[in-house]
Amino acid sequence: MHIARRMVDEYRNDYGGYEDPVVRLYAEDRIGRALQAEFSEINPGDSFSLPLSAINEQLENGTQMSPTLYAKMGSYLRS
Numbered sequence: 001m002h003i004a005r006r007m008v009d010e011y012r013n014d015y016g017g018y019e020d021p022v023v024r025l026y027a028e029d030r031i032g033r034a035l036q037a038e039f040s041e042i043n044p045g046d047s048f049s050l051p052l053s054a055i056n057e058q059l060e061n062g063t064q065m066s067p068t069l070y071a072k073m074g075s076y077l078r079s
Helices: 002-015 021-038 052-062 067-078
Strands: none
Touching (some): 002 052, 021 067
16 A cells, blocks of 8 residues: 555655545555555565556546545545
8 A cells, every 4th residue: 555655655746636635545545455456466676557547546546436435535544
């Protein structure tokens, strides 16, 4: 998850927008899950890349969350 958080933070630093912390948390979660599935065999020191479009897509998806999911993700931030 730490890697996913850094990816989202760096993307935002370069491209801006997505100020909503719940949207960012959603994107971090989805990117983290994708990295676990795609790179389950990666070892320390290995390199990999994730297209910027994939990060943007998850941030965009986060803006389309249902109110129920938004509340659930938001409650995680407050805990």
